[in-house]
Amino acid sequence: MSSDATPDPYSSQLVFGQRVQILRTRRGMSRPVLAGLLGMSPSWLKQIETGQIHVPKLPMILRIAEALRVRDLSELTGDVTAPVDLFIGPGHPRLAAVKAAVDAFPLAADQAPPPTAHLQHRLARAWAARHTAPNHREVLGELLPDLIRDAQLAVRHADTAPDRRAAQAVLSEVYSLCQFFVAYQPDSALLWRVAERGLVAAQESEDPHAIGVAAWLAAQAHRDSGPRHFDAADAVNLEALRYLEPHLAAAEDRVIAIAGALQFEAGYTAARRGDTATAWAWWDKADKAARKLDAAYYHPITSFSRAIMGAHAVTVAVELRAGGESVRQAVRADATAIPSRPRLARHRIEEARGYQLDGQPDVALDTLDRAHEAAPETIRYNGYARRIILEETEAKSPERRRRAAQLAAKVGLLAA
Template sequence: MPVDATPDPSDPIAFGQRLLILREKRGMSRPVLSGLLGMSASWLKQVEKGQIQMPKLPMILRIAELLRVRDLSDLTGDQSLSTDLFIGPGHPRLGAVQAAVNDFMLTTSQQAPPTAHVRARLARAWAARHHAPNHREVVGELLPDLIRDAQLAARQADSAADRRTAQAALSEVYSLSQFFVAYQPDSALLWRVAERGMVSAQESEDPHAIGVAAWLAAQAHRDTGPSHFDAADAITLEALRYLTPLLSDADDAVRAITGALQFEAGYTAARRGEEGAAWGWWDQADRTSKSLSPSYYHPVTSFSRAIMGAHAVTVAVELRSGGESVRQAVDSDAAPIPSRPRLARHRIEEARAYQLDGQPEVALSTLERAHKAAPETIKYNGYAKRIILEEVESKTPARRQAAARLAVELGLLAA
């Protein structure tokens, strides 16, 4: 097997060999990985050569996160551990959303609602997403009818101008759909929604719609893994080349999606380990945030002045800077984040920072705060699940009990 391949779970090669293959595929040296694990390079060498036994689950989970291993069976070879920690459970409303996305209604006699009506419902759906703790449930209930009506509005528009307006609304409906579908067990549906959103945005010729669709498409590529980072960058940078000349006359919405894309470029750079580029893009996004109205909060990306502290935590965590991550977490905690799912996501990033800095008790208490803000966010988050599963194995009773309570809440352990 070539060293740049992903191990086949059914291939009976040893754990150490799998670890070596995945480490070299990631482009990470033995001293760097061992240092991040808090172990010696000689220990890691012995593991890779099979001279010592496979580590216990907490260490396996830590290795999996550092090497961006999505399915544990790729690392362990044990198909009973064939678990993608970045895929959550299928939501009960996923089937209805799938059906609406796949239903083109070519022969329907139903009359489309006015695009303004679709827009008003879409605004209410975004508001519900930001304010409801069970936001997937709320959005999943609204989406099927919203998708069908937005499709009809685009198809039945009377003029070219009306059709472009309707396509912009349809693109944003697909954007909302992507938030619902993300981290659920239907990756094909996620890509279908992302691609349709981009096509509708381009048909609309609306800069804001194009920026949002590009932002979500770039995220879909980046979350697929390191082999798709170049594609994520290509989409992000092309969108920025398109939007930047428009900024002098742009409203807050276009400025905000530009800032969100600037941060996305920094996020991908951080995932690559490119510290200078990551913070450079963060600086650009921060300058853009300061050009917004003080109270402005972008309904899709959450981009705002308030979010930049949370973004700084994410950059530091992705760069594996434990002390800096915690410093940024402390600095950012005073900034209000009005969206419950975005606040929960920030708490999860803070928990990663504390875990990285060797403060697992604080990491667990921070995850409890994330769960209180938006239970459905933490339930679908792979990083949160990794921390919890690691701490379920803790030798410290209080940590083990706290992790077990969260694991039961998330359905990772039986009550």
């Protein structure tokens, strides 16, 4: 390697500060931005990166890992003997079967597909099962292989243009369901295949709702890939909103809801950037969309509703690193109005992040316990929850360390 080549952060010769600087640069993040996310000064971060300050303690390492979206702590520490994945959960036992169905390329069309209406009914039941099951990935992993194959078959067998568009809409929604299963599992390439196929099928369907859902999930995939992909997330998101705008005046509830969900996603990305004004402006737009819906309405895919806006406010405040505001929004949010178990668990995790930001780690652990009660698989695959638990296993308080260790065991975080 030439002397002027870009250093490799995975090289064991690099010290911690060098790894931080390289990973920060590769993600297109300035020193003041990263320092702000950590609640520290740019001069402190410079001293870390230049080795003037020694490696910080585990809680700060975990905060750096979260801010840089580092997947494995060994990327920062250089210790590859005990890797700890933060933002990728364990591989589900049914992942291989789902992957096989996605990757299959069957050309024979000698088997008749189920009617499109039948597939739509199965999809509706699958979404309902996802929302009500504590171990929703297990439920989806069992249903998805057959749904994927049958929906693909329906597209191949469609004889007329309207039938083909209807089949493509179903196929797109099947891929959307699949993305919920694949997310945060150790196969990023599969996630992107599913997201891209969902977008293509949605475009072929010419169905506004299908297009909105596929864009909503694609924007999340881009955003969760790190700061360098925030622009791509916005591009997909805003283009979908421009497409939906002419349809909204006479739209059914599900189209209004997906537009509102996209508006919130735009605010979510802005919050990740640290843009407070833009983040809350998009939240306001999403809230106006929610108020156009009946109080009891709940979108079966995105969970968008009047009730969810309180949870969304917590997320915005947390991403803006505003601990006090996060707690205020958590107190105001009506979690009992969230009927989806995985979505409720996700809300509890966001609340826990807020309480930890506000200096209330004991409440954060209590809240993560409640997230586990709602949906164990959600917390098991959530990088933020994993980070909080790991951090608290190093707490000064023996009682907090004990509670964090117990939760880590329940979540499976310390499993070999």
